[in-house]
Amino acid sequence: MSGGDPTGRCAACGDVADPMLVLARHGGEARVRTAEGGERTVAVDLVPEAVPGSLILVHQGVAIGTLGGDAVRDLRDLLAVETTR
Amino acid sequence: MKYVDEFRDGDTIRALADEIRRLADPGRTYRIMEICGGHTHAIFRFGLHQLLPANIELVHGPGCPVCVLPMGRMDAGLAMAEREDLIFTAFGDMMRVPGSAGSPLESKARGADVRMVYSPLDALRIAEEHPDRPVMFFAIGFETTAPSTAVTLLRARERGVANFFVFCNHVLVTPAILAILEMDDLRLDAFIGPGHVSTVIGCEPYRFIAEDFGRPLVVSGFEPVDLMQSIAMILRQMNEGRAEIENQYGRAVPWNGNPVAKAALDLVFEERETFEWRGLGGIPRSAWRLREAFAAFDAERTIGVHGPTFPDPVEAQCGEVLKGALEPTECRLFGKGCTPERPVGALMVSSEGACAARYRYADLTVGATDA
Numbered sequence: 238m239s240g241g242d243p244t245g246r247c248a249a250c251g252d253v254a255d256p257m258l259v260l261a262r263h264g265g266e267a268r269v270r271t272a273e274g275g276e277r278t279v280a281v282d283l284v285p286e287a288v289p290g291s292l293i294l295v296h297q298g299v300a301i302g303t304l305g306g307d308a309v310r311d312l313r314d315l316l317a318v319e320t321t322r
Numbered sequence: 323m324k325y326v327d328e329f330r331d332g333d334t335i336r337a338l339a340d341e342i343r344r345l346a347d348p349g350r351t352y353r354i355m356e357i358c359g360g361h362t363h364a365i366f367r368f369g370l371h372q373l374l375p376a377n378i379e380l381v382h383g384p385g386c387p388v389c390v391l392p393m394g395r396m397d398a399g400l401a402m403a404e405r406e407d408l409i410f411t412a413f414g415d416m417m418r419v420p421g422s423a424g425s426p427l428e429s430k431a432r433g434a435d436v437r438m439v440y441s442p443l444d445a446l447r448i449a450e451e452h453p454d455r456p457v458m459f460f461a462i463g464f465e466t467t468a469p470s471t472a473v474t475l476l477r478a479r480e481r482g483v484a485n486f487f488v489f490c491n492h493v494l495v496t497p498a499i500l501a502i503l504e505m506d507d508l509r510l511d512a513f514i515g516p517g518h519v520s521t522v523i524g525c526e527p528y529r530f531i532a533e534d535f536g537r538p539l540v541v542s543g544f545e546p547v548d549l550m551q552s553i554a555m556i557l558r559q560m561n562e563g564r565a566e567i568e569n570q571y572g573r574a575v576p577w578n579g580n581p582v583a584k585a586a587l588d589l590v591f592e593e594r595e596t597f598e599w600r601g602l603g604g605i606p607r608s609a610w611r612l613r614e615a616f617a618a619f620d621a622e623r624t625i626g627v628h629g630p631t632f633p634d635p636v637e638a639q640c641g642e643v644l645k646g647a648l649e650p651t652e653c654r655l656f657g658k659g660c661t662p663e664r665p666v667g668a669l670m671v672s673s674e675g676a677c678a679a680r681y682r683y684a685d686l687t688v689g690a691t692d693a
Contacts, residue, residue: 297441
């Protein structure tokens, strides 16, 4: 069961966290771009290091970590947009 | 999608499958438990089990919080939902989970105010929009999900929201692994560790699995290449007589996890002495409850847990499947009395449940792309 997830995932059971690009940050909230190209607002209280341009992992509307490493470069290309620093 | 395509590349997967076949010693068996429901889902979705030699067996673990929640906890939450003025909120994944008197969706059909939310922050927003009504969030999930509940409670306290309550059912991964490792009939050789749980808690908490029980664990990502690489890493460890904690998912999992998230969890939650897991029984210190400082938001302390509770249906053999003693298809109800459309046992409820995943993808042949 998915709660609307197109891949049929259960977000809680599936240990699902989606990568998103931070566009702008205002305190505990950030405007982000998703891998599907949409934009939304998520909570970033738990990732103080995240700034515009950072890639974060979002679970249930809350960022739980930041992404790093080589694999991230491709995602950064995918999500590359003008960011507000 | 570019980000995932390289982790679903057929050539890479086939090369890893060749490597696994080369590493697999035909003179021994490898029983590997993937703890996380997301891994179970990916294994069936991409048919990865069909790429492995017969002497590598993947055992589907208890990493599906919906699956391991006893029916009594569902009953308790739904009893709260029956309160005339209360707004019951939960993730969409919870809406069809059966209690003894039906699911949240069925409660809604009977007139209860049941609302699906994407995030606990949405439930808090509903509470702020309806200050004259209690709003209860049915919190469920492992250490990946608990931080979102913690952030929500910290914001609720900061804003002085007095009508927001959490029914806390958050559970912990490592006590469940310990319970499995201490079973008399344990036949597991190694573990594939959960990815995003580990983003939060890091890799250190798994150390006892290698040091005290001599089993390797590899924290893994969720794409086919991730999982195949993790299996190869486990085989290398076993062939070399090593038992270590390794991290295949370094792009998302720092060795020590997320210290800010861990601090938030520690601020809001404390361990329960014990908690009942469907199919596994009571496991010490395996779940969280709200700390006294957040008692005013605790649905169990304020609204109270009332109503009849019933034991889980005995005809479904979820427990044996969770422990790896039975394959999903070996359950007497699989595909007959118990289907994703009409689940009896918990493992058929969530798409990450071992039985639902097996049922959904049973007829798929090997496929590396599914984007």
